[in-house]
Amino acid sequence: MDFVTRGFQGRPRGRDERLPPGQYLTDDFPVLSAGPTPPVDHDGWELWVATEDGARHTWSWPELMALPAETVTVDIHCVTSWSKLDTEWRGVSLDTLLADVETAADFALVHSYGGYTTNLPLEDLLDGQALLAFAYDGDDLRPEHGGPARLLVPHLYFWKSAKWVRGIELLLADSPGFWEQLGYHDYGDPWREQRYQGD
Amino acid sequence: MTIPGHPGAEAAYDGNLMAGPLSELFALDVTVAVVRCRGCGASSEVATLRVYGPEPGLVGRCPGCDDVLLRVVRTPDAVWLDLGGVTSLRVPAPRVPLEEDVDRSAQT
Amino acid sequence: MARAAVPGGLSARRAWRDATLVERRPETDSAVTLVLDVDGWPGHLPGQHVDVRLTAPDGYTATRSYSVSAPEHGDRVELTIQRVPDGEVSTFLADGLAVGDAVRLRGPVGGWFVWRPGQAGPVLLVAGGSGIVPLMAMLRARVAGSPPFRLVYSVREPDDVIYRDELAAIAATDDVEVRLVHTRRAPEGAARPAGRLQGTDLLTATGWDGGDPPTCYVCGPTGFVESAADLLVGLGHAADRIRTERFGPSGP
Ligand SMILES: Cc1cc2nc3c(=O)[nH]c(=O)nc-3n(C[C@H](O)[C@H](O)[C@H](O)COP(=O)(O)OP(=O)(O)OC[C@H]3O[C@@H](n4cnc5c(N)ncnc54)[C@H](O)[C@@H]3O)c2cc1C
Ligand SMILES: [Zn+2]
Numbered sequence: 268m269d270f271v272t273r274g275f276q277g278r279p280r281g282r283d284e285r286l287p288p289g290q291y292l293t294d295d296f297p298v299l300s301a302g303p304t305p306p307v308d309h310d311g312w313e314l315w316v317a318t319e320d321g322a323r324h325t326w327s328w329p330e331l332m333a334l335p336a337e338t339v340t341v342d343i344h345c346v347t348s349w350s351k352l353d354t355e356w357r358g359v360s361l362d363t364l365l366a367d368v369e370t371a372a373d374f375a376l377v378h379s380y381g382g383y384t385t386n387l388p389l390e391d392l393l394d395g396q397a398l399l400a401f402a403y404d405g406d407d408l409r410p411e412h413g414g415p416a417r418l419l420v421p422h423l424y425f426w427k428s429a430k431w432v433r434g435i436e437l438l439l440a441d442s443p444g445f446w447e448q449l450g451y452h453d454y455g456d457p458w459r460e461q462r463y464q465g466d
Numbered sequence: 467m468t469i470p471g472h473p474g475a476e477a478a479y480d481g482n483l484m485a486g487p488l489s490e491l492f493a494l495d496v497t498v499a500v501v502r503c504r505g506c507g508a509s510s511e512v513a514t515l516r517v518y519g520p521e522p523g524l525v526g527r528c529p530g531c532d533d534v535l536l537r538v539v540r541t542p543d544a545v546w547l548d549l550g551g552v553t554s555l556r557v558p559a560p561r562v563p564l565e566e567d568v569d570r571s572a573q574t
Numbered sequence: 575m576a577r578a579a580v581p582g583g584l585s586a587r588r589a590w591r592d593a594t595l596v597e598r599r600p601e602t603d604s605a606v607t608l609v610l611d612v613d614g615w616p617g618h619l620p621g622q623h624v625d626v627r628l629t630a631p632d633g634y635t636a637t638r639s640y641s642v643s644a645p646e647h648g649d650r651v652e653l654t655i656q657r658v659p660d661g662e663v664s665t666f667l668a669d670g671l672a673v674g675d676a677v678r679l680r681g682p683v684g685g686w687f688v689w690r691p692g693q694a695g696p697v698l699l700v701a702g703g704s705g706i707v708p709l710m711a712m713l714r715a716r717v718a719g720s721p722p723f724r725l726v727y728s729v730r731e732p733d734d735v736i737y738r739d740e741l742a743a744i745a746a747t748d749d750v751e752v753r754l755v756h757t758r759r760a761p762e763g764a765a766r767p768a769g770r771l772q773g774t775d776l777l778t779a780t781g782w783d784g785g786d787p788p789t790c791y792v793c794g795p796t797g798f799v800e801s802a803a804d805l806l807v808g809l810g811h812a813a814d815r816i817r818t819e820r821f822g823p824s825g826p
Contacts, residue, residue: 270592270629270676270678271629271630271631272628272629272630272666272671272675272676272677272678273672273675273676274666274670274671274672274675275628275629275630275636275666275670276630276631277628277630277634277636277662277666278662280632280634299521299522300476300518301518301519301523301525301534302518302525302527302532302534303476303477303532304476346522347521347522348634382534426522446522446523446539448548449523449537449539449546449548450523450539450541450544450546451522451539462541463541463542464541477796477820478796478820478822478823479796479820479822480796480818480819480820481686482623482639482684482686482687482819482820483639483820485623485683485684485685486623486624486625486637486639486680486681486683489680489681489683495683495684495685495686497683497684497685497686498685498686511686512686513684513686513687513817513819514686514818520637
């Protein structure tokens with residue numbers, strides 16, 4: 268650890284027993300971005316899922332809206348150390364989206380409008396663990412938070428919950444995403460503090 | 467602030483912010499280097515890139531087309547650098563490679 | 575690469591050094607100049623900046639960039655910090671750091687947004703708020719025979735003007751012109767009503783027409799820099815003569 272700057276505390280860092288190690292509480296919703304907010308409207312929006320043998324499934328916005336949606340209340344943990352408790356989201360479970368997709372893949376590479384990507388094991392998208400979220404706190408998901416629709420995988424660090432999702436590529440082998448190529452962990456379990464490669 | 471049709475107008479910073487983090491990697495000041503964008507072919511000084519970050523990492527985008535040119539992440543025990551978006555990086559360097567001169571230009 | 579040829583002096587430059595506060599000089603109600611003593615400081619150019627790192631007892635660290643506000647002077651490094659409402663680092667540096675206390679500092683860094691004394695041609699400086707800091711280092715580095723300078727400095731209200739007296743003194747010299755632009759409230763009797771920076775604010779009064787075009791240095795909050803640079807381009811300044819440094823978003 269670096270030497271301590273006398274008198275410096277920084278912004279109050281709230282603790283809570285529901286927080287993973289090294290995390291602190293925030294009440295606002297910080298926006299971290301690696302690029303401009305892509306201009307995507309509901310009309311032009313499309314989601315695709317591509318399997319390892321080239322099969323492609325797509326959904327338009329009305330098709331997404333026609334699927335059963337659910338509301339969840341979860342805690343989210345950003346790798347930059349803030350966590351936010353009891354956040355409420357509405358969206359379509361990935362179990363629903365992937366129900367008819369035939370695949371032998373073990374991994375998913377999620378693609379966003381604007382070029383962002385993130386990788387995770389396919390099984391972490393299933394069994395009620397992941398949502399394609401289109402509403403936050405009762406309102407349409409705002410563009411800076413990933414609207415029209417973002418991934419929500421709250422049991423992993425929040426960079427895995429890609430904003431502005433446009434496609435999911437199912438793969439037999441893991442393929443690192445935007446931050447995973449550059450030192451961030453391939454899995455990113457906050458409870459094991461898997462922030463960086465090698466953690 | 468957002469100016470429609472103005473690439474990078476949403477970026478919070480520019481490449482000057484990368485000077486400190488890049489000084490951990492390079493002997494010479496890379497913010498004066500000229501990078502050529504793989505996407506649109508434009509050449510820009512690193513100092514003029516549109517920079518997003520600093521957390522979880524610094525992302526430098528082309529002022530011409532907004533493509534990612536340069537990324538830097540500092541983990542506790544490593545600096546990660548990605549230059550995949552550029553076809554070349556030209557760093558002004560002293561004509562005569564005397565040690566003294568190299569060190570001097572590195573400072574300035 | 576040149577890297578192999580560079581001796582130990584370089585790693586010293588890269589390293590985080592201790593910088594001890596020796597003097598604190600209030601500039602306005604919300605800005606303060608910190609004079610730091612940095613052992614073995616390698617010197618710097620006007621326009622360069624340093625990164626300052628603070629560490630809390632639990633290991634939490636915060637790093638921010640600050641421009642040097644005065645030319646090279648031995649081991650002394652002067653920074654001017656504008657307190658940002660609710661700002662984590664600026665409020666600590668402005669209020670919490672006591673004389674004799676130390677912070678960690680890396681630099682000097684940034685070789686693009688600099689003015690080298692001896693550099694030919696007139697200079698147009700455009701500052702928004704704390705963006706005056708690196709530009710002040712340039713003004714202070716002028717010597718007899720330096721080319722003419724012109725500063726356009728945008729502030730919200732008269733009380734926000736950093737370096738007020740010194741700027742007035744500098745403006746009294748022949749070849750420096752200082753123009754203040756007030757965006758929220760202008761002083762009593764001011765010819766220019768309060769309002770955001772416009773193209774006409776950037777036209778030269780003394781006129782460089784016919785002479786060499788100036789090199790422009792634009793600095794301040796990101797939104798300010800975007801619009802000031804656009805205005806300069808609109809006035810016909812060549813893009814490659816406009817140097818910009820964005821300090822970050824100016825908050826809500
Ligand atoms: C190259 C470079 C040089 C810089 N030089 C100087 C300098 O010489 N003097 C100086 O005072 N600052 C300078 N800055 C800005 C400085 O680095 C910090 O961003 C600033 O002090 C705010 O940090 P903070 O921790 O206090 O605020 P934070 O806690 O990071 O931010 C708090 C809130 O304030 C907002 N905010 C951030 N910056 C500003 C701002 N400038 N005005 C209004 N609101 C803001 C944020 O959006 C956030 O909501 C420079 C920045 C760069 C990139
Ligand atoms: Zn480009």
